[in-house]
Amino acid sequence: MQRFVSVVTMLLVGSAVLGQTKQDTFDIKGTSLTELMSLKITSLSKKKESLNRAPAAVYVLSSKEIERMGVTHIAEALRYVPGVEVARVDASRWAISIRGFNSRASNKLLVMIDGRSIYSSFFSGVLWEEKDVVLADVDRIEVIRGPGGAIWGANAVNGVINIITKSGKDTLGTLAEGGTTSQGNSFGQARQGWKLGSDSYLRFYAKLRETNDTGGNFKNDDGQHKQMGFRFDHWYSDDNQLTLQGDMYRGEIGSLESLKQPSGQEHRGGNVLLNWNVKESDDRRHQLQAFYDVTYLNTGSIVDDRNTVDLGYQIQQGLSNHELVTGVGYRRVRDNIDSTFIAPQRVRDETFSAFLQDDVSFLDNDAHFIFGTKYEHNDYSGSEWQPNVRLSYFAWESLFWSSWSQAVRMPTRLETDLTFPGLNGDKFDSENATVYELGWRKQWLESWQLDVTLYQSDYDDLISLEPDGLRNKISGKTRGIEVSASINPTDAWLLRFNFSHAEMDLEADSDSIASDSAQRTEGYLPQNLAQVVSMLDINQDWQLNTYLRYVDSLDTNNIDNYLVADISLQWNINEYVSANFIGRNISDGSHEEWSADAPVEDEYGVHLKWEL
Secondary structure, eight states: OHHHHHHHHHHHHHHHHHHHHSOSOOOOTTTSHHHHHTOEEOTTTSSOEEGGGOOSEEEEEEHHHHHHHTOSSHHHHGGGSTTEEEEEOSSSOEEEEESSOOSTTOTTEEEEETTEEOOBTTTTBOOGGGOOOOGGGEEEEEEEESOOHHHHOTTOSSEEEEEEEOOGGGOOEEEEEEEEETTSOEEEEEEEEEEETTTEEEEEEEEEEEEOOOSSSOOSOOEEEEEEEEEEEEEEETTEEEEEEEEEEEEEESOTTOOSSSOOEEEEEEEEEEEEEEEEETTEEEEEEEEEEEEEEEOSSOEEEEEEEEEEEEEEEEETTEEEEEEEEEEEEEEEEEOTTBOSSEEEEEEEEEEEEEEEEETTTTEEEEEEEEEEEETTTEEEEEEEEEEEEEETTEEEEEEEEEEEEOOOHHHHSBOSTTOOOTTOOOEEEEEEEEEEEEEETTTEEEEEEEEEEEEEEEEEEETTEEEEEEEEEEEEEEEEEEEEEETTEEEEEEEEEEEEEEEEOTTOSOHHHHHHHHTTSOSEEEEEEEEEEOSSSEEEEEEEEEEOOBTTTTBOOEEEEEEEEEEEOSSSEEEEEEEEEESSSOBOSSOTTSOBOOEEEEEEEEEO
8 A cells, every 4th residue: 555655646746846846838738627618519419519508417538638648448538537437347348337337338328439329239338349449530528427318319328428530631641659568458550641632631540459368367358459440521611511431340359269268259340421511501500420330249159240220310400599409310220140049030120210409598698498309219119208408507607507307228139039938028118217417517717617416317117137037127216426626726737636426226126026136236336436637748848647546346246446546648759759658557456347357457558659
């Protein structure tokens, strides 16, 4: 413990000393409070709005903040978002959720890349080891804690994460980056961007990521992931933009034939996305989005081969003090599943949807009443309505807001088509949540910012395993508070403090045998999460970024609470070359995050980047 305390003291006190002794001439580029609060977000209501006026528990990781972290995967960046539970399952896999119900495929969190859902309609969640991006090409990551079903539809029950990449216009030139760590983990990536004519831009990229095995009881969790892709942007005019982008990937974890733990897997896939945005006038905008996605996953016992077609159109219309956003959508999923436990082998699923949201402003645009709903019809649970009502008022440089929402998590193929003897899901319905939220966001003198959210989520019809199959016989509540406070002590120093506390109380129906299951779900929730982030520009060439995180115990997994530190020291060697010296999971040796078989060790490394 003495070693850990010494490291933490050095990191935090060192930042403070440097922040006080240097001249205040360097801005925390891309991470100052003024810049962050003026960001325009789109994930809350499918329209552009300022972060400081967004009536929801919204948090944004900017591109500069992600760069300073020195992280190589999306999951690592999400560790420092308040209320987001991130646990490393083994060397290559992650469990990520918001407001509870965490697992390797957390089923109440919707995740997108540029509006393209990466939620698995088979496993009911996100397999993070399959999904990757070049983080240098990410413009921002928008995280909404709380339901988003009224806009995004089913499965956006406890939160929405949208990873938004930069346009081709912002990624011209050459980028090459690579790094390795003391644990044998490494990555390499390259990107080339061109300007084609006066209004067109194109980029290509390739990325390789390798992870070494955990080294504990798990000897079959080493992984490799290869990915490449492109993005093309064309502006017909300043108000008419067409984007075409796509990716291909292939990877494996361990060996499918190995008798060691955990089980190995192979995955591959690809996608192509078309996005067309047209501003017809100051009061009317159109968006057309379509994507085609192919995924293949082999876990040894299950082979899941599926393709998805998704089409969506929306229109944003201003009328007096009303701002309407409405749209329609269609999704078709075809799959081919090879497993002795699932039948039939081939299925085609379709979902039809429509949504409407009206933002009514009054009191000189300081007050807003927002209401709307989304309707979906799917092949598993039939018709679903997901309404939402929000109120907000801006005064005294503060935003006060409240919301009432209903959201659903619909059944999946894995749950409804199991063929174990005596086990079936034909009577399994959607899980439902009714969520109440209160929020306050305040900024003082452009150097202090505070964001507080209180919430209660009432869950009904949660899945349970009964003698006659999967049923909906668990219900309960989750209550919590989420706090994020930021301060710029100087122009060159940003401090951020995040804290969240949550309590879950679930119970099974009197005729259910799932009481133990309800208690296990409660035990997957860390009641307290806390992070301290310090980002300091020592001078124009050196940046010191330190991170401290605390995660409470996971009773179900017998995981103790832990406190660890991360550090990244960035050196801008010249105009084109930079180095980042990183330390991850610095503590008194190893700690456990999800499984005692996969301890997380101290890790040190260096990343080199060349950008021209």
